[in-house]
Amino acid sequence: MIQLSNVCKRYPGGHEALKNVSLALADGEMAFLTGHSGAGKSTLLKLIALIECVTSGQIMVNDKNLARLARRRIPYFRRGIGVVFQDNKLLFDRTVFDNVALPLVVCGVPHKEIARRVRAALDKVGLLAKEKMPPITLSGGEQQRLGIARAVVNKPPLLLADEPTGNLDPELSDQIIDLFHDFNRHGVGVLIATHDLRHIERLKLRRLTLKDGAIVQDSAA
Amino acid sequence: MTSYLLRHLQVLFYSLGQLARTPFASLVTVAVIGISLALPAGLYVLLDNMQRVSGAWDGAAQLSVFLKRDVSERAGLALAQKIRARPEIASVNYISREAALAEFKRLSGFGNALNALDGNPLPAVLAIRPASPHADAATLARLGKDLQAMGEVELVQLDLDWIKRLNAILDLARHGVWLLATVLALALTLIVGNTIRLAVLGRRTEIEIIKLVGGTDAFIRRPFLYSGLLQGLGGALCAWALLALVLALLAAPVQELAALYGSRFELRGLDVSAGLALLALGALLGWLGSRLAVGRHLRAIEPR
Numbered sequence: 001m002i003q004l005s006n007v008c009k010r011y012p013g014g015h016e017a018l019k020n021v022s023l024a025l026a027d028g029e030m031a032f033l034t035g036h037s038g039a040g041k042s043t044l045l046k047l048i049a050l051i052e053c054v055t056s057g058q059i060m061v062n063d064k065n066l067a068r069l070a071r072r073r074i075p076y077f078r079r080g081i082g083v084v085f086q087d088n089k090l091l092f093d094r095t096v097f098d099n100v101a102l103p104l105v106v107c108g109v110p111h112k113e114i115a116r117r118v119r120a121a122l123d124k125v126g127l128l129a130k131e132k133m134p135p136i137t138l139s140g141g142e143q144q145r146l147g148i149a150r151a152v153v154n155k156p157p158l159l160l161a162d163e164p165t166g167n168l169d170p171e172l173s174d175q176i177i178d179l180f181h182d183f184n185r186h187g188v189g190v191l192i193a194t195h196d197l198r199h200i201e202r203l204k205l206r207r208l209t210l211k212d213g214a215i216v217q218d219s220a221a
Numbered sequence: 222m223t224s225y226l227l228r229h230l231q232v233l234f235y236s237l238g239q240l241a242r243t244p245f246a247s248l249v250t251v252a253v254i255g256i257s258l259a260l261p262a263g264l265y266v267l268l269d270n271m272q273r274v275s276g277a278w279d280g281a282a283q284l285s286v287f288l289k290r291d292v293s294e295r296a297g298l299a300l301a302q303k304i305r306a307r308p309e310i311a312s313v314n315y316i317s318r319e320a321a322l323a324e325f326k327r328l329s330g331f332g333n334a335l336n337a338l339d340g341n342p343l344p345a346v347l348a349i350r351p352a353s354p355h356a357d358a359a360t361l362a363r364l365g366k367d368l369q370a371m372g373e374v375e376l377v378q379l380d381l382d383w384i385k386r387l388n389a390i391l392d393l394a395r396h397g398v399w400l401l402a403t404v405l406a407l408a409l410t411l412i413v414g415n416t417i418r419l420a421v422l423g424r425r426t427e428i429e430i431i432k433l434v435g436g437t438d439a440f441i442r443r444p445f446l447y448s449g450l451l452q453g454l455g456g457a458l459c460a461w462a463l464l465a466l467v468l469a470l471l472a473a474p475v476q477e478l479a480a481l482y483g484s485r486f487e488l489r490g491l492d493v494s495a496g497l498a499l500l501a502l503g504a505l506l507g508w509l510g511s512r513l514a515v516g517r518h519l520r521a522i523e524p525r
Contacts, residue, residue: 051433051523075435075437075438075440077435078432078434078435079434083433089426089429089430090430091426093427102430102434102436103434103435106431106435106436106437106440108224110224
């Protein structure tokens with residue numbers, strides 16, 4: 001599903017965010033990516049979602065070599081990955097329903113089908129009752145779940161999440177992680193960047209630890 | 222295919238909604254486009270009207286062919302018959318020497334002086350009108366040369382210089398209009414481009430997110446292109462209306478002036494086909510301007 005070989009990422013200015021990282025995530029596997037802030041977690045996720053480009057090395061995602069992907073193919077590639085952002089990246093001038101519908105609208109899914117699938121995704125994250133509300137009226141946890149609903153609505157085989165529990169209380173963040181775990185049980189590959197070690201101990205899943213841009217630990221906890 | 226059209230229709234209405242959300246800014250843009258289109262369109266109408274006036278004069282162009290004095294009336298009539306058969310000729314009127322003399326006597330007031338002459342000094346004349354009322358100077362000149370070459374013809378008289386000059390002035394004006402139209406079209410493209418650029422920058426976050434969830438450039442571009450097209454179209458409609466208004470205001474004074482010259486000339490506005498062409502041009506330029514602006518700025522907005 002994901003395969004990184006000797007990946008380096010250097011930002012303009014010389015900062016080396018990732019140093020010679022190699023790792024593999026199998027189809028339908030779920031793993032946590034941990035490390036202090038600045039260790040390179042976000043950079044790694046951005047490289048996989050092709051939001052950033054590698055400086056050297058190779059990344060294969062969903063059987064595609066990202067270096068060989070033409071610019072115009074990038075949107076189609078991104079449709080195969082659901083990304084949950086720390087800041088959610090919601091559209092605040094559209095309703096909850098329209099936010100979740102966006103990935104389906106850009107794919108040209110027929111209207112009826114969109115309504116059905118958006119409601120299924122909202123139901124899954126427990127926001128069905130709030131579909132007509134603007135996202136600004138939702139609580140932090142609800143906004144996070146809205147971001148997750150949008151990430152899963154077009155059923156991508158891979159989910160990436162960057163600090164999805166960033167500023168939520170423990171109970172809410174457990175709910176969120178359980179939600180991801182549930183998707184994983186339905187066969188979706190999941191990679192979650194988090195510095196919250198509690199989840200890792202709770203769920204006994206694979207853990208990849210980054211330090212100063214290098215993988216220092218890879219354990220099936 | 223129907224779903225494709227449906228999606229475009231949705232985007233069209235979405236863009237209309239976006240424009241309606243900022244009515245003042247949209248109206249200002251449309252008005253600016255309208256004025257910059259009305260200028261060349263107005264000049265076009267002016268030229269069109271001038272051409273109609275000068276066309277009427279062109280139609281009055283008449284060739285007078287003076288026959289040699291020894292050509293008999295029968296030969297003259299036969300020649301008239303022959304010339305009448307040519308396709309570029311509308312009518313040939315044979316004026317015999319006697320008729321010419323009678324007319325001259327009647328019109329000139331020198332009747333008595335002519336009586337003193339022992340013979341009729343006047344030649345027979347063929348008064349020829351070209352077939353096309355818009356026969357241009359070159360055609361007339363060629364016709365004149367052909368007639369001059371005939372054996373029976375003494376002299377062909379046609380005064381074309383003033384028509385040539387007028388046509389040259391009109392030609393110059395026409396070139397001027399095209400140049401002005403080109404410059405204004407460029408300005409219009411830039412105006413729309415700038416509006417769209419601001420719209421693109423204003424919706425930066427939205428564009429970023431759409432790119433993140435897999436929206437193609439074409440998908441993101443579509444509403445902006447429709448927006449540009451609609452603004453161009455609105456501007457063209459505005460120009461048409463502006464032009465109609467100006468012409469309506471000028472109609473009475475023009476009629477008065479024409480009446481003084483004994484003419485029933487009336488100002489003519491844009492006809493339907495020219496109007497539709499104006500609308501198409503406005504829409505096209507609006508689309509083009511937004512295409513250029515969006516293409517440039519879309520690449521710069523990438524999710525981070």
